[in-house]
Amino acid sequence: MSTIQPSSDRAYEEFLQAIKSQVVQSRIGAARAVNRSLIGLYWTLGQLIVERQAALGWGKAVVERLSADLKTEFPEMTGFSPRNLWFIKQFYEAYADAPEFLKQAVSEIPWGHNIVIMQRIKDETARRYYLEATARLGWTRNVLLNQIKAGAYEVSLQDKSHNFAAVLPEYLAEQAEETLKSQYSLEFLGLTQAVHERDLERSLLARLKDFMIELGYGFCFIGSQYRLTLGENEYFLDLLFYHRFLKCLVAIELKTGRFRPEYAGKMDFYLEVLNDQERAPDDNPAIGIILCAEKDRLEVEFSLKSKTNPIGVATYQLYPQVPQEYEGMLPTDEDWQRLLESTQNE
Structure with a gap:
């Protein structure tokens, strides 16, 4: 009986990885086919219940009776409880008049996820966002719930400043863009100046x-004033996190004034060092977020053009929003910063 020689171990490992990849893809494909079949069944059941109730004037009691009869006829199957049959009915009613692309989208995610979206999201465009994001990013039900609570759809509509699309693979750039906000509310700090x-x-x-919580689901804190060394030089990152789903380090620099182009260069440098010294072999490239009081979109855009590492620039809000009629009458964060600096210099 022949054995694999040591010299061919590497070739065999590559062969094994290829086989394992095919098995995994086959299992994923099979699971998706089963899920699409289940959603299709629930759609048909919902349609039959709605149509027969309307045509024959049946009341709510028919769902209880149907549940008992289906469980007797198909004891090996789950999903025929009265509660789930009501969800099935609501599911059909929710999407019966929806565009075809939305009907297709519901079949791409598990039933439990569909229930969450159906119950919590009423706006059609927002539903599409959560359906497609769940299918594309593989959110678990808990992650989906947290994304909804964090207002991920509303965040996706914000005008964000970053270079993710230019420096990251498409799938990772989309996930990073989902994570970044245009503005972060720090009102919980209770600062008055x-x-x-x-x-x-x-x-x-x-x-x-x-x-x-304000940063969003998936951030894990590593440290503050995180020390980096390069030769005999030391550098300190304001805050360092790890993101569980992006699978990368996230460096955050805090700036109390207006964004300046040199901030992007400094962050780009920090990310180079992080990737060289701290990044694990299976991690994605580190991402930087510069949090500042104010920013000019065009200035940020030009500052990030030449940077090779993924950097996002966002503002923060320390105080409650000023009513529209008072806007422009109160000092800005930059005004306060200049006042602080002038006080220090006296």
């Missing part, structure tokens, strides 16, 4: 749980 960057950092660390 502008502060220095280190004071802002200390305040965020004191309310770290609230800050992580």
Whole structure:
């Protein structure tokens, strides 16, 4: 009986990985086919229930009776409880008049996910967003719930500043874009006036749980003033996180004033060092987020053009929104920052 020689171990490992990939793809395909079949069955059942109730004037009791009869006829099958039959009926009613692409989208995600979206999201465009994002990104039901609670759809509509599409693979750029917000609300800090960057950092660390909720689902805190070394030089990142779903380090720099082009260069440098020294072999490239009080979109766009690492620039809000009639009458964050700097120099 022949054996594989050591010299061919690498070739065999590549062969094994190819076989395993095919098995995994086959299992995924089979699971999707089963799911589409189940959703198709539920669609037909919902349609029959709605149409017969309307035509014959049957009341709610028919669902209870149908549940008992189906469970007797198909004891090996789940999904025929009265509660689930009501969901099936609501499912058909929710999408009966929807565009065809939406009817197709519901078949691409599990039934439990469909229930969550159907119950919590009423706007058709928002439903499409969560259906497609769940199918594309493979969200679990808990992740989907957290994304809905965090207002992921509303966040996706924001005017965001980043270079993700230019420096990341398409699938990863989309996920990173989903994660970034245009503006972060830091009102939970309870600050009533502008502060220095280190004071802002200390305040965020004191309310770290609230800050992580505002950042969004998936962020894991690593450290503050995180030390990086290059030769004899030391550098310190304001905040460093790891994102479970992006599978990458996320560096955050805090700026209490207006965005400046040199901030992008500094962040690009930090990300180079992180990728070289801290990135695990199976991690995606590190991402940087610059949080500042104000930004000019065009200035940010030109600052990020030449950068090779993924960087997003967002603003933060420390105080409640000013009523529209008072806008322009109160000092901006930049005004407060100039006041702080002038006070320091006296």
